[in-house]
Amino acid sequence: MSILLNVETRLLIQGITGQEGSFHAQQMFNYGTEIVAGVTPGKGGEWVLDGKVPVFDSVRTAVEATGANTSVIFVPARFAADAILESTDGGIELIVCITEGIPISEMLQVRQVIQTKNIHLIGPNSPGIIAPPHQKVGIIPDSITQQGTVGIVSRSGTLTYEVLYALKREGIGTSTCVGIGGDPIIGTTFDEILSFFEADSQTESVILIGEIGGQDEEQAADYIANHMTKPVIGLIAGQAAPPDKRMGHAGAIVEGGIGTAQSKIDALKNTGVQIANYPEQIPEILKNL
Amino acid sequence: MRLHEYQSKEIFSNYNIQIPRGHLASTPEEAKLIAEELSGPVVLKAQVLVGGRGKAGGIRLVKTPSEAEDLASKILGSRIKELPVRRILVEEAITFQQEIYLGMTIDRQYGEIILIASSEGGVDIEEVARLKPEKISRININPLLGLRDFQTRDLASEIEIPRNLWRAFILIAHNLYRAYTNIDATLAEINPLVITSDNRLVALDGKIILDDNALFRHPDFVDKRDISAEPPEETEARKFCLSYIKMDGNIGCLVNGAGLAMATMDIIKHLGGQPANFLDIGGGAGAEKVAAALRIILADKQVKTVLINIFGGITRCDEVAVGIRHALDEIQTDLPFVVRLVGTNEHEGKQILAKAELETADTLHEAAEKAIALAREID
Numbered sequence A: 001m002s003i004l005l006n007v008e009t010r011l012l013i014q015g016i017t018g019q020e021g022s023f024h025a026q027q028m029f030n031y032g033t034e035i036v037a038g039v040t041p042g043k044g045g046e047w048v049l050d051g052k053v054p055v056f057d058s059v060r061t062a063v064e065a066t067g068a069n070t071s072v073i074f075v076p077a078r079f080a081a082d083a084i085l086e087s088t089d090g091g092i093e094l095i096v097c098i099t100e101g102i103p104i105s106e107m108l109q110v111r112q113v114i115q116t117k118n119i120h121l122i123g124p125n126s127p128g129i130i131a132p133p134h135q136k137v138g139i140i141p142d143s144i145t146q147q148g149t150v151g152i153v154s155r156s157g158t159l160t161y162e163v164l165y166a167l168k169r170e171g172i173g174t175s176t177c178v179g180i181g182g183d184p185i186i187g188t189t190f191d192e193i194l195s196f197f198e199a200d201s202q203t204e205s206v207i208l209i210g211e212i213g214g215q216d217e218e219q220a221a222d223y224i225a226n227h228m229t230k231p232v233i234g235l236i237a238g239q240a241a242p243p244d245k246r247m248g249h250a251g252a253i254v255e256g257g258i259g260t261a262q263s264k265i266d267a268l269k270n271t272g273v274q275i276a277n278y279p280e281q282i283p284e285i286l287k288n289l
Numbered sequence B: 001m002r003l004h005e006y007q008s009k010e011i012f013s014n015y016n017i018q019i020p021r022g023h024l025a026s027t028p029e030e031a032k033l034i035a036e037e038l039s040g041p042v043v044l045k046a047q048v049l050v051g052g053r054g055k056a057g058g059i060r061l062v063k064t065p066s067e068a069e070d071l072a073s074k075i076l077g078s079r080i081k082e083l084p085v086r087r088i089l090v091e092e093a094i095t096f097q098q099e100i101y102l103g104m105t106i107d108r109q110y111g112e113i114i115l116i117a118s119s120e121g122g123v124d125i126e127e128v129a130r131l132k133p134e135k136i137s138r139i140n141i142n143p144l145l146g147l148r149d150f151q152t153r154d155l156a157s158e159i160e161i162p163r164n165l166w167r168a169f170i171l172i173a174h175n176l177y178r179a180y181t182n183i184d185a186t187l188a189e190i191n192p193l194v195i196t197s198d199n200r201l202v203a204l205d206g207k208i209i210l211d212d213n214a215l216f217r218h219p220d221f222v223d224k225r226d227i228s229a230e231p232p233e234e235t236e237a238r239k240f241c242l243s244y245i246k247m248d249g250n251i252g253c254l255v256n257g258a259g260l261a262m263a264t265m266d267i268i269k270h271l272g273g274q275p276a277n278f279l280d281i282g283g284g285a286g287a288e289k290v291a292a293a294l295r296i297i298l299a300d301k302q303v304k305t306v307l308i309n310i311f312g313g314i315t316r317c318d319e320v321a322v323g324i325r326h327a328l329d330e331i332q333t334d335l336p337f338v339v340r341l342v343g344t345n346e347h348e349g350k351q352i353l354a355k356a357e358l359e360t361a362d363t364l365h366e367a368a369e370k371a372i373a374l375a376r377e378i379d
Helices: A019-031 A059-066 A077-089 A104-115 A158-169 A190-199 A216-227 A248-255 A261-270 A281-287 B005-014 B028-038 B065-075 B125-131 B149-158 B163-182 B212-217 B219-223 B232-239 B258-270 B287-299 B317-330 B346-354 B364-378
Strands: A011-014 A035-039 A053-056 A070-073 A094-097 A120-122 A128-131 A135-138 A147-154 A174-179 A205-211 A232-237 B022-025 B042-046 B059-062 B088-092 B096-107 B112-118 B136-141 B185-196 B201-203 B206-210 B243-246 B251-255 B277-280 B305-312 B337-343
Touching (some): A019 A035, A035 A059, A053 A059, A059 A077, A070 A077, A077 A094, A147 A158, A147 A190, A158 A174, A158 A205, A158 B305, A205 A216, A205 B258, A232 A281, B005 B163, B005 B206, B028 B042, B028 B065, B028 B088, B042 B065, B059 B065, B096 B163, B112 B149, B112 B163, B136 B149, B163 B201, B232 B243, B232 B287, B251 B258, B258 B364, B277 B287, B305 B364, B317 B337, B317 B346, B337 B346
Parallel strands (some): A011 A035, A070 A094, A147 A205, A205 A232, B251 B305
Antiparallel strands (some): B042 B088, B096 B112, B185 B206, B243 B277
16 A cells, blocks of 8 residues: 555645646546546636536635545645645545645644644645555656555655656656655654654655655654664765754754754664665666665 | 845834944045044944954944045045945944844744744854853744743843843844834844944844845835845846855856755766856746856856756756757857757757757756866866
């Protein structure tokens, strides 16, 4: 089995009539994802994807009519926080937000609301989730994936594609690949996704793709040390990056020396995670596990 | 977006946080006039967007208006950590008994706002945080509830603000929080907040960073962006929504996506080369943007080889290829290029570039190795 997506997934696309939304709706549909509805306020009653998918004015009416349980968001940044809250309110259980550039203050509020409910928010600024061979929610190019036993969780977009490509060249497939998003405030962190992979029977090993900034990787290292039995391979981007344009003294006090590539690599290595220096090293490490 | 000290102080003042009397000067004569108006000793503060100004000689105390004029003529036009000084803030000198630190920023881990305070504020606050963590108090603010009175009282008591100043301190904390949320800041910091000799709380220095993603709600700030205070190539990059940071190496990098751009720099370094820059063209970049990115890279005279690494998803390889062709038609360069195009419309992209006879690579590793070898040949 895959994580997050499965045969029960019934997808609703917020912003389905927009340029990005309609293009990727078609891609997801072609791959085999069960798309049951689209939402674009003001366009309720139309049909898209060759007349196969109905468009609704609101998430609530879409869920009532179609039983959608998962949503993916392609709406512009200034409306995206509202779109997440609308899905939350409409009873959606898994929300994947592709939109990049949502104001941080809005995400702070959204996260407080999400925390009080039994909802998973992936993103924002996420490439989405893919579970080969037939399930995809988001924009990850399916041509570079194949079904397999490696779970992938990543904060990046194109770097994740690079890893998928390097794996496929060596004939290695994925159980599920999850992009948790590159923003400072995101809905789901590494450790939660790691716990799903740990419990998933299809997944035999996990690749964690992190980058400089924040404390997510250090937190993940804690989780791995205490809860993971499956092997984890890490790739941390940003070792050669210039020192981050710092967030004043307050940022330095909050992070207190952690958040650099080296601190993340050290934290992960200490828990037995093998660190790859670049994407093409990962297949070698996997073969020698 | 970082604001200058004088811009931050304008905001403090609008939110009823006391700041020293003073004005901005862009000529020595203006500095003199302001000093005369203020009467008494004044402080000259260079307005540059870089930390450690004071230690670099950018903050000076003078006693008379003519001294202010003299010193201003030396500071204006000079450079502090490579940034030109175009304006000086001239302020009344304030004598104080204690420096306090008060700042707020995002707590990424908990998705809240964190308020930080210390009784030992001033330029060495990070040292204090490292060596005497017990001197730093933190309070997490739930963004739905906002900053509560009891929290500010706790903070005042923890950092041992004299009781007679509690009210004033609590008001400042609330006002700073109001400013922080109203202007969509990601950092608002008063350091130091001083207890003056006559027992007032005054914000002597401050720093505010605004959330770039929220700037659309604050068009007035966009107009205030001080382009003269940043390297011209960064201004040029922003115009095209490119994210560019110059570094010291000789391999120019053009990549889509921040994570992949960093990974590309990492592998160059891992294999013994030196990246000249970080450059992320973002998702879905068109030909025009790619050409602009290439112009910025080629303007860096240290660059000996250009490595282009594109993993097409939303970004289309043919668009990138057209952009490379445009830039090469426009700029005459003998520098070698290594181009790696993978993903969406990869074949179309490769065809467009076939005539240009650039070096190509299938994998990231191969691309990095080739770029390093070419850069070595030239050096």
